Amino acid sequence: MIRSIRGAVVALSSSLLLAAAPAAVAQAPYPAKPVRLVVPFSAGSATDILARIIGTKMSEGGTYQVIVDNRPGAGGTLGATGVAKAAPDGYTLILVSVGHAINATLYPRLAYDTVKDFAPVSLVATVPNVLVVSAGSKYKSVHDLVTAARAAPGKLNFDSAGSGSSTHLSGEMFRMQAGIDIVHIPYKGTGEALTDVMAGRGDMMFAPTVSAMPFVRQGKLRALAVTTARRSSSLPDIPTVAESGLPGYAFDSWFGILAPAGTPKEIVDTLNADIGKALAAPDVRERLAAQGAEPKRSSPQEFASYIQAEIGKLAPVIRQSGALAGQ
Template sequence: MIMSGFDRAETPGFQRREVLAAALALLSAAAARPAFAQAYPAKSIQLIVPFAAGGGVDVVTRVVAEAAGEIIKQRFIIENRGGAGTVLGSQAVAKAEPDGYTLLAAPTTMVINPALRSNLPFDWKTDLVPVAMIAKLPFVVVAGLKLPAKTMKELEALGKSRPDPITFGSGGAGTVAHLAGEFFGLVSGAKVQHVAYRGEAPALTDTISGNIDVMFCTLAGASAHVKGGTLRALAVTTAKRVSLLPDAPTVAEQGYPGYDLAAWVALVAPKGTPPAVVSVLNAAVNAALVKPDVTARLVEIGAEPAPGTSAEFAAFMDKDAEIWAKVVKQAGIKVD
């Protein structure tokens, strides 16, 4: 089963110069727009991250938000509002005033939840508007140093030999990390048990201490722990190895062909947000993503910058929602 991230090849004008030129043109054009657009942004912008602080989505969001804030001359104030598989934070933005001052750092979970939950308090297709893709987030399977398994095949053997299932953590029920673990159990036949946390950071803490066996985590959240020697990387979940952890083999090359999973983080706003405001925000994010220091920082923490238009992002979300719905159905996962 192939999971598609925001593929650079699908983004016309990905070249740095073209993206930067387009972003600067949009920012300049804002001065010629109606009074509302000219005044925006006139104050700080609340940016809700639907996870606890310290995880991959949070780290990536903060890097890009700081740079984008410098571009539009206003601060993005990050508020971490985790819980309910990202529903709590996402709902807050879906119900907010569409004035451009309350935004969501949307994770892949946003398009997965409709396949998992029957009573969502909002509909991302009708209550939210896409603004800009930020980055693709590869995942890594990490374990505490006390766990005897050092490869995915050894992890499978452990899950089949002992009476208790392999416990794996994630930043919330229904997240990509949750589905990645369940999907591994499906393709390997190993017994697995999901443990949901209010974000990646607390799950990582319990993985390091040995309270849970493994975690399917973003590179952005786990890479520092792997390099620091407090966690062992068993595999990366993408089809190809990643430059940040070149010695970590893929899940697929360890005997699970077709296993290819990744997540993303993007900027979305409440439905009804003026198109001029969306354009300003999209341009700011794109300009931030092609700044050399931002690009270097994202790559350093395990994220792949993914600039593009809001229309391209909208089309991508529709496609990704269909793909994840198939995975959910195949794995038979429900969270309510």
């Protein structure tokens, strides 16, 4: 009888310990393990470069490690779908670009809601696209490109990182405002597109400065103009498209970090603070400036409003470009 009672007590104690184990894990202070930062584009893309700069700095604090996980495909929607469905525990994040706002209009039937399925953490940086040609190209200015395109409609082409990407829409805006006929050549990523431009197989590309400027400095690409309304502070010698003959032309690219919807506010605030510290570090600011990127931290609420404003602003451009899926 005593032996049976002892056995029951031992069994009960074991059951209580097992039941308490998950609770103990759940109550562990954040962060208790590495954080996965999904990049929905290929290695070498602007998003990838920024993710590695920021992720490395966040990992230096020793509190936790940020692991960059490239999940390219479907214009960034593949990676976004995975993160939208991930556990809202702060251990899965995504670094999105302006393409996140573009996709809200570009794809009528996404597997996620661009606004409702994510918890904005912080804007990270703004990056102008830069119009580049190969170093050996005969085109030395925006005027040269426009003149050649008008003389031979449909003969010149422009590469992009994919249909509906910021690199595509920058080119479409250029085509529409200049009143020229140039052919869009979509690739599966920025790196592949730039490779063909450098080789002379593509006539031009509106590429993120983060990806293009290293090749410009190496003498493999020639930068003709930036897409922003004003000259970039990190690229003061490169004129804007607007001042190069197309008044009113302006296209901005941006990058920011999101978590799955439902992520606790205290975790979002912790991540926002850590991102702020990383962006404030002199070496990070120097590395971003070298890529033509300007650090731009925001509060989670500011980033949420910014995304919604961008969706509204870009929707008509996408529809006019013909990039809308199904058109």
